[in-house]
Amino acid sequence: MPPGELWTIGELAGRAGVTVKTVRFYSDRGLLPAAHRSAGGHRRYGPGALDRLHTIRSLRAFGLGVAEIARVLREDGGGPDALPVGGALEAAVAGRLREVGSRLAALRWQQTALRLLHDCDPAERAERLRLLGAVCATQAPPGTAAMARFWRRWLPPRMPAPVAARVVDIAVPQPPDDPTPEQALAFARLHAFVSAECTGGGSGQPAAHRAGSGHRPAVLYQGLEEAYDLAAPHLRAGRAPHAGEALDCFVAAYAASLRVADTGAFRRGLHGVLAADPRIDRYWDLVALVTGPDRPTPGAAHAWLTAALA
Incomplete structure (x- = not known):
């Protein structure tokens, strides 16, 4: 030129x-x-x-x-x-979309938290400030690391890593991007629940988790996931606990994990064991508030199947 x-x-x-x-x-x-x-x-x-x-x-x-x-x-x-038209631009734009989406979610969480603080009774404000302040960051929506740690402590130590990761994925709810006040408060309470110091020791574990129980945890939890999926439609429909495919799958998971046959005697004994197991109903009640009624929790499915076994 x-x-x-x-x-x-x-x-x-x-x-x-x-x-x-x-x-x-x-x-x-x-x-x-x-x-x-x-x-x-x-x-x-x-x-x-x-x-x-x-x-x-x-x-x-x-x-x-x-x-x-x-x-x-x-x-x-x-x-x-x-002029930029290639994959580098596409990747850069996609990255910015993720960043902006994360910031918007964080702002929506802060907005909901501020409304909860503004609209509550003054006697509740100190507790809500503590609960919501623990999960509402300025640059990111709430995280789930505390819940994942809770479940990794809860699961038996000999659980294979891929199976444990799958259990954590199912059991830990993801925070909604645009929470309702009820969801935000439930998530904050859930975070406080799993972050509290555990004082139960080994006695707070289900029988299947205890050393020497004979259970094969990977077999058990893989079977339970299928049983919970089968029970979910009954829970959504509000049906009372009853015998059927979901219950058979539930019992089969325990039987297979112990390498025993599914018999009437085994079912009677299993019901006694499950009835005596410690429960974390508070956790699942809060998860249900976060995820909504259309997604029955594994805890609700487990309780329904245990009742059906009776």
Whole structure:
């Protein structure tokens, strides 16, 4: 391009409506390469640099960092006339969507928490402040790490890692992006419940978790997941506990984990064991408030099946 058709850094800045400092900043970082250098070493830019500068400013307006913009522009050849259309731009936009979605969810949680604090009786405010303050962060929606730790302590130590991970995935509710006041308060109470110091020791574990019980935990929990799925439609329909496929699957999980046959005597003995097992009904009651009535909890399914066994 002949030198007469090139712009100085000031001319480019004026055409783009930005400061010279801005153009120099992007040039120094390799986002806006000069087309030519004058005899005195001054940068000169062609008309394509104006399009490139507009592109950079647009990407910055959406919150992309300089390093991300560099990757986007580099993928498209790095020339001043190249416009970003490839996978790097798609990945950058997807990443920003996730970040913005997370921030919006965090803001919705804060908004709901503030309403709960504003609208409650003054006598409740101190407790709610403590509960909600423990889960409402400024930059992210509430996390579930405390609940995952609770379940990893609750499960038998010899549980295979993939099965334990599946149990945790099923048992730990995800916080809704736009919670109702009831959901937000239930989630905060759930977090407080699992974060409280456990004083029950080993005696608080179900019989199937105890050393020497003979159970194969992986077999048991894989079978229980299927039984809970079969019981869920009955729970949603409000049906009373009864015999059927769900109960047979439930009993079969325990029988298979012990390598014994499903007999009447086994069922009578199993009912006695399950009736005596410790329960964490408070946990499941709070989970039900978080997830809603259309998603019966494993705890509710277990209680329904135990009642059906009786």
